[in-house]
Amino acid sequence: MPLVLGVDSSTQSTKAVLVDADDGTVVASRTAPHPDGTSVDPRAWLEAFDAAAGPLLPRAAAVAVGGQQHGMVALDAEDAPVHDALLWNDTRSAAAAAELVEEIGGPAACAEAVGSVLVASFTITKLRWLRDHEPDAARRTTRVLLPHDYLTWHAGGRRSAPATDRGDASGTGYYSAADGAYREDLLERALGHAAGLPRVAGPNEQVGTTEHGAVVAPGTGDNMAAALGLGLGPGDVSLSIGTSGVAAAVSDSPVVDRTGVVTGFADATGRYLPMATTLNAARILDLHARLLGVDHDELAALALDSVPGAHGLTVSPYYDGERTPNRPDASGTWAGLTTATSRADVARAAVEALLCSLADALDAVAQGLTGVDRVLLIGGGAKSSAVQALAPAVLGRDVVLPASAEYVALGAARQAAWTLSGSAEPPAWPLAGTRVLQAEPTPAVRDAYAALRDRAPALTP
Numbered sequence: 001m002p003l004v005l006g007v008d009s010s011t012q013s014t015k016a017v018l019v020d021a022d023d024g025t026v027v028a029s030r031t032a033p034h035p036d037g038t039s040v041d042p043r044a045w046l047e048a049f050d051a052a053a054g055p056l057l058p059r060a061a062a063v064a065v066g067g068q069q070h071g072m073v074a075l076d077a078e079d080a081p082v083h084d085a086l087l088w089n090d091t092r093s094a095a096a097a098a099e100l101v102e103e104i105g106g107p108a109a110c111a112e113a114v115g116s117v118l119v120a121s122f123t124i125t126k127l128r129w130l131r132d133h134e135p136d137a138a139r140r141t142t143r144v145l146l147p148h149d150y151l152t153w154h155a156g157g158r159r160s161a162p163a164t165d166r167g168d169a170s171g172t173g174y175y176s177a178a179d180g181a182y183r184e185d186l187l188e189r190a191l192g193h194a195a196g197l198p199r200v201a202g203p204n205e206q207v208g209t210t211e212h213g214a215v216v217a218p219g220t221g222d223n224m225a226a227a228l229g230l231g232l233g234p235g236d237v238s239l240s241i242g243t244s245g246v247a248a249a250v251s252d253s254p255v256v257d258r259t260g261v262v263t264g265f266a267d268a269t270g271r272y273l274p275m276a277t278t279l280n281a282a283r284i285l286d287l288h289a290r291l292l293g294v295d296h297d298e299l300a301a302l303a304l305d306s307v308p309g310a311h312g313l314t315v316s317p318y319y320d321g322e323r324t325p326n327r328p329d330a331s332g333t334w335a336g337l338t339t340a341t342s343r344a345d346v347a348r349a350a351v352e353a354l355l356c357s358l359a360d361a362l363d364a365v366a367q368g369l370t371g372v373d374r375v376l377l378i379g380g381g382a383k384s385s386a387v388q389a390l391a392p393a394v395l396g397r398d399v400v401l402p403a404s405a406e407y408v409a410l411g412a413a414r415q416a417a418w419t420l421s422g423s424a425e426p427p428a429w430p431l432a433g434t435r436v437l438q439a440e441p442t443p444a445v446r447d448a449y450a451a452l453r454d455r456a457p458a459l460t461p
């Protein structure tokens with residue numbers, strides 16, 4: 001029974017799981033926090049990787065990293081960062097995104113070229129921002145990596161050339177998943193000059209070796225790793241409540257959404273991963289808990305003490321700007337407060353707003369599918385008993401709750417086991433301990449949310 005290590009370097013922390021390659025049983029796990037903020041010195045992720053994964057690495061025969069998508073790791077000729085990495089949720093490049101979409105020929109042409117209509121999350125928009133706002137740093141940029149590429153290179157001691165995979169590459173804005181090729185012309189247009197890019201490895205191709213002789217697998221974006229960890233199949237949609245809220249499904253053919261709501265990413269196995277992503281998710285609950293002076297369990301208990309619709313309190317939860325809908329400059333709005341509004345209502349409104357926002361993302365992804373058989377709920381926010389209780393009510397359908405686990409790290413581990421085995425398919429690890437959540441639908445909650453959401457028109461991408 002060889003052991004394999006899966007690492008999730010997501011927005012808020014690094015999680016590492018050491019797993020039995022034969023059946024996916026977790027034998028050890030560790031975590032390390034990341035700095036707060038929407039721009040981060042990427043070397044902080046290397047430190048978090050060393051703290052979380054370092055002690056487990058000597059026991060692993062293979063390792064893979066799933067990383068938060070899109071982050072801009074711009075390196076100079078000595079491979080030192082020229083600037084803090086702007087993360088997927090940093091909206092300062094919103095104007096650059098609009099500019100690039102226009103230069104590429106408009107939303108439809110952009111979706112055709114790179115699979116998605118660019119918004120501020122995409123790496124390419126951050127490079128344009130760098131060119132315009134930090135020209136010296138832009139001039140010194142000789143190589144551009146994504147967070148998972150940077151960490152994968154680190155795991156292999158930088159002894160092999162940097163590599164990426166088509167899943168994470170598909171979120172850059174300078175890679176076409178449909179064509180399986182970089183659009184270096186677009187990168188050059190954004191940054192002002194050419195820069196080195198990691199080679200795009202195959203889904204289970206070895207890209208390096210650790211100092212202990214373990215196989216380094218290509219890794220992927222965190223959402224692609226989650227799909228692999230869940231074993232997402234046709235008819236499945238995953239809903240992840242992490243820092244971002246994500247609805248994702250696997251598809252055999254590329255998806256091109258000219259409205260820009262669904263991004264046409266690639267998955268980690270050679271297929272595609274249409275997704276809709278919100279910028280505000282678990283942190284909606286964090287904020288309301290902080291304002292109420294309670295922890296997450298108390299927030300959930302309070303929320304369950306209120307009623308559907310929170311006695312008229314509706315929240316537009318776009319606290320940190322939003323991406324679905326595309327409102328990078330938005331902030332949060334509370335509507336329907338009265339002197340009778342209770343703490344329980346404030347908690348309830350947060351959970352309902354989070355779920356309504358995810359329901360919009362789910363609807364957008366479902367539109368491109370022939371049908372949705374299962375909705376699977378994962379991520380830190382899915383641990384909330386109020387989220388679990390209210391999800392089927394707000395979504396108006398049964399929801400599958402897999403056993404609480406780090407599915408991004410597990411997906412990375414599964415890729416590591418696949419790379420180690422050299423077999424044609426990833427190992428078949430069971431998805432044990434799932435529960436089906438059911439509740440009476442509460443459509444009025446979504447109606448109230450939609451009315452508040454639509455008071456301000458969305459920006460056209």
Ligand SMILES: Nc1ncnc2c1ncn2[C@@H]1O[C@H](COP(=O)(O)OP(=O)(O)O)[C@@H](O)[C@H]1O
Pocket residue numbers: 010011012013241242243244282283285286296297379380381382383384385
């Ligand atoms: N029991 C809980 N109820 C609600 N939210 C929770 C709970 N446990 C953790 N969280 C929230 O989940 C988030 C972390 O989720 P995670 O999926 O690890 O995020 P990311 O992958 O973006 O780093 C944090 O914002 C945290 O406060």
Ligand SMILES: O=C(CO)[C@@H](O)[C@H](O)COP(=O)(O)O
Pocket residue numbers: 010011012067068069070088089121171221222223242243244245246277
């Ligand atoms: O930008 C996206 C997807 O396009 C985000 O989903 C990031 O990949 C960050 O993920 P989490 O840290 O929330 O898991």
